[in-house]
Amino acid sequence: MPDALSPDQPHVARRRWMAVLARADAAELSDALGSNGSLPEYRVLRGPEAGLVMVRGRTGGGGAPFNLGEMTTTRCSVRTDSGFVGHAYIAGRNERLAELAALADAMLQDPASQSRLLTDVVEKLAAAQQVRRDATASKAAATRVQFFAMRNMRT
Amino acid sequence: MSASIALPGFADPVGEAQATFRAVLDAMARPGRPQQAGERLAAPAPLDPATAATLLTLIDNETPLWLDHSAVPARDWLAFHCGAIIVDGPERATFALALSLPDLTTLSAGTHEAPESSATLILQIAALGSGTRYRLSGPGLREPTLLAAAGLSREFTAAWQQNHALYPRGVDIVLCAGTTLTALPRSVSIEEA
Numbered sequence: 001m002p003d004a005l006s007p008d009q010p011h012v013a014r015r016r017w018m019a020v021l022a023r024a025d026a027a028e029l030s031d032a033l034g035s036n037g038s039l040p041e042y043r044v045l046r047g048p049e050a051g052l053v054m055v056r057g058r059t060g061g062g063g064a065p066f067n068l069g070e071m072t073t074t075r076c077s078v079r080t081d082s083g084f085v086g087h088a089y090i091a092g093r094n095e096r097l098a099e100l101a102a103l104a105d106a107m108l109q110d111p112a113s114q115s116r117l118l119t120d121v122v123e124k125l126a127a128a129q130q131v132r133r134d135a136t137a138s139k140a141a142a143t144r145v146q147f148f149a150m151r152n153m154r155t
Numbered sequence: 156m157s158a159s160i161a162l163p164g165f166a167d168p169v170g171e172a173q174a175t176f177r178a179v180l181d182a183m184a185r186p187g188r189p190q191q192a193g194e195r196l197a198a199p200a201p202l203d204p205a206t207a208a209t210l211l212t213l214i215d216n217e218t219p220l221w222l223d224h225s226a227v228p229a230r231d232w233l234a235f236h237c238g239a240i241i242v243d244g245p246e247r248a249t250f251a252l253a254l255s256l257p258d259l260t261t262l263s264a265g266t267h268e269a270p271e272s273s274a275t276l277i278l279q280i281a282a283l284g285s286g287t288r289y290r291l292s293g294p295g296l297r298e299p300t301l302l303a304a305a306g307l308s309r310e311f312t313a314a315w316q317q318n319h320a321l322y323p324r325g326v327d328i329v330l331c332a333g334t335t336l337t338a339l340p341r342s343v344s345i346e347e348a
Contacts, residue, residue: 043163044163045160045162045163045164045235046163046164046235046236049168077160077235079160079161085160
């Protein structure tokens with residue numbers, strides 16, 4: 001992340017927008033969708049419901065896989081009246097976000113509204129998320145300790 | 156990810172699955188007695204509510220499911236809501252869904268060491284409570300009882316006698332029609348009345 005958007009690979013594009021939607025803030029996503037015209041009619045197929053998924057890890061990134069622990073996730077699937085099915089899996093327990101993200105996923109699959117939503121919703125949210133990530137990274141970078149001095153002293 | 160998942164599952168997944176499980180349990184304990192299931196469920200074509208509710212309750216990703224060809228339109232719905240593993244060969248399935256009586260000998264009858272590993276057939280028929288009358292007797296029935304079912308083929312009693320003779324091996328059947336279901340465990344003997 002962030003992957004480059006490539007129109008000839010629909011799964012890559014969808015993976016990216018689902019990732020952005022899953023990390024979004026519910027109020028932010030609701031505002032972005034709402035300011036973009038009326039929401040389509042839809043019905044919920046499943047959820048939103050919370051559950052656990054097992055997170056697996058590998059020692060050093062390449063060792064034998066082991067179960068790190070379970071994390072809470074919330075999932076939701078909706079179907080718009082125009083027939084598009086959207087899914088969302090959200091880390092943590094946020095049922096409103098899961099439902100909004102699933103609806104946005106369904107709307108993004110509609111070729112009629114896709115490009116408009118990609119620029120007005122997905123890119124906007126991705127930019128905001130990038131700003132937040134950069135801010136955290138720069139705060140963390142300020143506390144970084146360089147150990148070069150000690151190593152140089154020993155040799 | 157198919158657009159053919161047009162309908163939701165249970166509105167109250169825990170409560171309705173428990174109620175349906177209870178109905179199937181009671182049906183197995185009292186062969187031929189009708190039970191209600193799926194009254195609040197919008198079932199996908201070609202399934203009836205009782206059939207869909209039974210499947211939602213019993214099927215998950217650890218129970219291979221075989222569909223007869225007329226049940227295939229419900230495939231995406233089952234895969235999405237149950238996480239069902241759909242298998243091609245009936246002999247590998249622990250549950251089978253059929254809209255007309257399949258050849259019972261193709262389904263797994265279990266082994267003498269593990270008769271519980273046999274398949275359960277969920278069979279949707281035209282109607283329960285009308286049609287051909289069958290006399291049931293066996294465990295769970297103090298005296299023989301009558302079951303009326305429409306849409307079971309003519310060969311049913313002969314096929315069932317063959318299945319019943321395998322006891323303790325054999326296939327169990329859950330009959331579904333509309334919002335009614337009833338069960339025919341392998342231990343029951345059936346003759347046309």
